[in-house]
Amino acid sequence: MAQPITLMSLSVARRRSPRRLAWLRHLIARPTGFVGLAIVVIVIFAALAAPVLATHDPAKQDWRTRLAPPMSEGRDGSLHILGTDSLGRDIFSRLLYGTRISVAVGFLAVALRGSMGVLLGLISGYRRGVVDSVLMRLADVQLAIPFLVLAVAIMSVVGTGFDKTVLVLGITGWVIYGRVVRSDVLSVREREFVEAARAIGVPGIRIVMRHILPNVSASIIVISTLEVAQMIAAEAALSFLGLGIQPPTPSWGGMVADGRDLIYDQWWVSAWPGLAIFITVLGINLLGDWLRDVLDPTLRGGAVIRRGSS
């Protein structure tokens, strides 16, 4: 029975403290958020510094040192920290270059789905009426086709590669933003300050940009963070299926696929890239969960906004 009382006193204490320090208090109370942040920083650093950190040319093949186990030496005396793949390429270096693909696809795809979804959500929520019904029916149609099925079907006709992967991931995911933003807008637009703005003749577009958008930005930031993780996982899944990034460009999903039939003896070919995806997604998720608790307590629970997996 102590539970509600402590929760209550906690929220009272929080209200008294200056808002600026709240996030710091949170970071101390939830070290997982800090771990997530650290992982994200390391991943972005690895992507940027890949050419410096790589020990080998990621594309260089050498059939004499193919499938060398981790920590084995190459012919020139260099160390293959994580071993080599079936074409004798250094897995560590390929992993580093793969980071660039994952990070780029993650951010670009989210930027695309985010801007599309936010725009449509704002329009839908602010205008309501016919536009709203049409957009929401469109959302229903899209939800009837699982994201991965739609992505696979589109990529089977438009083709594969980096640009098409970003495009397909980008256009298949506006619904989640659209719905959240729409419902936020529907509640914000009834508030007094919006009504006041409308009463003094502020044009609609300005009301949306200046008064409504800032009020829904917390949800957008939280969703976007978690979506970056989802997109990195989705790119990996598509590349694993042979539809996303094409060889010889190193991508984590493609690297796992390379080692698929070798799992019985040369486990390292698949294991490392899979681990890289796992840690990256984990880090972003932890950061996203923390952001959600700090920025937007109404989204707590998280299950609603994370639908698909891949």
Next chain:
Amino acid sequence: MARYILKRLIHAMLVLIGVSLVIFILVRLTGDPTTLLVSVDARPEDIERYREVLGLDRPWYVQYWQFLGQAIQGDFGNSFRHREPAMRLVLDRVPDTLYLTGAAMLLAYSLPTVAGLVSAIRPNSAADGVIRALTVAAQAVPTFWLGLILILVFSVRLDWLPPSATDDWRGLVLPAVTLSAYYMATNVRMLRSSMLEVLSRDYVRTARAKGLTERFVVERHAFKNAAIPLVTMSGIQFASMMGGAIVTETVFAYPGMGLLAIQAIEGRDYPVVQAFVLVVALTIVLVNLLVDLAYSWLDPRIRVEA
């Protein structure tokens, strides 16, 4: 109630018409089918005649209408590769995919109920800590990689379970666990947070103040309300699993329609891919319709609002 059912049925029909439009656009994106069907050295007037025969010279809405008529009859043309109706090929694989997603749904809704309750009843205990760590990990692990690791551990090293599909249940275990891992984690988290919220409500306090046993309060008062979000999400989770099944079936060489679709894509066998998209969407619309109806039966407020 009858009005509500009618409304849901009309909605489902609208969604399916939308889906058919999406597939029609996909068909058109594959390019001019005549280039696939006539030989390279065909004369232009022959190609033109072929286009007329296929109706490709008519406006797009006429073509769509024609396409819709065929789609309703399940006619997507023959598979380029198997020379059999594409729809029949896909339908043959439906039971296998439903076994897999069914088993995964069962896992995603059984274990998480126990884990979520344990976690919520003793928040911040050691058990809660372990369960939460596991759910965070399970939500981050890539499906295809988890499948490979499970094969490595349980098939290669321990030799407990087969690495690919067999005729009995043993071949279903690893694929079902792989497919459901993410959803199990999501459901534990969802149940935990909604249980915690419900347990702090006034009516739970009242129930406790009446002197009811904690077990009774949790089972009768709290759990029933806390489980509502799980019921709501079940349709969406099922839909998402139909997508995830593509990856899982590929990893385990499981003979479902997802594997068929991936093989069809490799062979540019478009009719099969299109039939696959329609069958998946149809299944999802049907399941969502059932969930909606079951839901309105459980919670009368919904049908009044509608």
